[in-house]
Amino acid sequence: MLTVLFDGISYGMLLFVLAVGLAVTLGLMNFVNLAHGSFAMAGGYITVILVNRIGFPFAVGVVLAFFAAAALGALFERTLYVRVYEKNPLDQVLFTIGLVFMSVAAVDYVMGSSQQFVQIPSALQGQFHVFGIGMGKYRLLIIVICGLITLGLQLALTRTRFGSRLRAAVDDQRVARGLGINVGATFGITFAIGSGLAGLGGALGAEILGLDPIFPLRYMIYFLIVVTVGGGSSIIGPFFASILLGIGDVAGKYYVPTLGAFVIYTIMIVVLIWRPLGLFARAASR
């Protein structure tokens, strides 16, 4: 029983780290970035190359995946995304979905189409048994890492100067500029961190979610569900949404396998009927 809960939480945590960047760009910056999954995939593949081919330790590979995906995100943001911020959402969707297809084709060309696996150290394989609950070591690691990240993000957003600048820039760009806040740089850094986290999620998640060139397409829908259910105006919203969906998904599949796949969508529909703007949405300010 509790094992199901445990698996659900770890799955949800993973979803959260993967989707939090999207929550920030979509919810805070009002930018529809469907290519978010591509950065996650980039992180995963970078880890595969570093760990499997070059022989870096797993931990180093994961950390580098974060920085590499963040750098990639910063590069794309400065050169491409910055041009479509002011466009209407349809243009943004077309632009980013184009990026998705390009990333799928590029990865396929370079790395091939088969499933890739990160070789995780044997110390992380297998299970602990605590009070009769079987806990996968790797899943426990995911919960710990993702929990720390969530805490760090929440503190950064509410307690630091950068966080307040970001919130100001999101609330009203013109006033923020007038106060001397460099809105472009703030958005750029935020975007890079979001992409980096996606990369980290991709690296950690390769073991559980699999990693192949269509990764960004396959998980796009999950990321979008997390953001819509959570309401895209805070970190807490998507966090609870991820956990809820993770547990719902795992429990649904465990108890009613035939209907399991629909549980996640049912949760989404119910939540959206109840709260159309998501669980933790603020009242629209504009």
Place this chain on the structure above:
Amino acid sequence: MARSFVIAAAIAAFGLAAVADTSLAQGTVKIGFIIPMTGPQQSTGKQEVAAVKLYMAQHGDTVAGKKIELIIKDDGAVPDKTKRIAQELIVNDKVTFLAGFGITPTALAVAPLATQAKVPEIVTAAGTSFITERSPYIVRTSFAVPQSCVPMADWAVKNGIKRVVTMISDYAPGIDAEKSFTAEFVKNGGKVVDAIRFPLANPDFAPFLQRAADRKPDAVFIFVPSGQGSIFVRQFVQKGLDKAGIKIIGPGDVVDDDLLNGMGDQVIGTVTAHFYSADHDSAVNKAFVAAFEKANHGMRPNFMAVGGYDGMHLMYAALKKTGGNTDGTALVNAMKGMSWESPRGPISIDPQTRDIIHNVYIRRVEKKNGQLYNVEFATFPAVKDPGKAAEKKK
């Protein structure tokens, strides 16, 4: 005046070109090969195309005085697209054969066209049992899923596996696998304690595995499309099911040769039933594997590659037998009952069902020269598709 002359000239030129084209076409036989080269089933396409090209490189492009022209088309495993491409190939390119078909729905989408146009449809990948019944022009060189499942059930019962949880992807071949395995297994005194079906696009197997583990079976019978098997096996180990003494059995898609080495040592000991292993011990196969790896940067051929390779052989051999006659009905008749030695072992085409008859091997994953292989240790010779045999009896 000048303009109408130009138009007339253009028409004349087109006419001539068309004449030239048909005269040329008499000397060529076109094979329309439709296979997913993009999307989730891409690995199938990659393997098949590599095998088909290898066959042509080895056997030349002239058969019975005809030049073979291979037209490879990507359908992304989308049935609507497959149907449109097949139509174009039949009407515009006037192909003699249609071949390929990565998944069952794409093979079925083309069946009515094959019947209507009397074009042989050679299925080299898709594995649902009833495919060959959908058109008298369908001939299969890949496999029927129940062919592997029924021997698996026989072997399991004889080797002390009594309680099984079946876990399958919820789509036609998966259901085929579940039904054929369960029927044979129960008949021989085994017990299926739970039957789990999960959606085809399924990100995380953990909850299903947990459910299976809680039933405490001797083994889980697993069928997933090739590609997903590796995630399944890894999560199986992560969840500690192997330590609980639960075995994995099933048709060989789970331990696809193409991906086997990437799965890691956890898969060692997995027992599956299938018709092809790159490790199959025969001179024909050794030559095939060596040539395939050499032509494809060391990529190991899997069962899909063999399906494509044998498909090409079947088309070549049929043309030889008809002496270059490209009539669809004559070609299909020529294929019926044909037998030859494939890299997978001796095979033949069942004259009644136009489906393949091949040996099914029970294999165990072992490490050989630092690489993982499915090592065959028992053989069920000349297995006909039991799915159809069962239906006939009813």
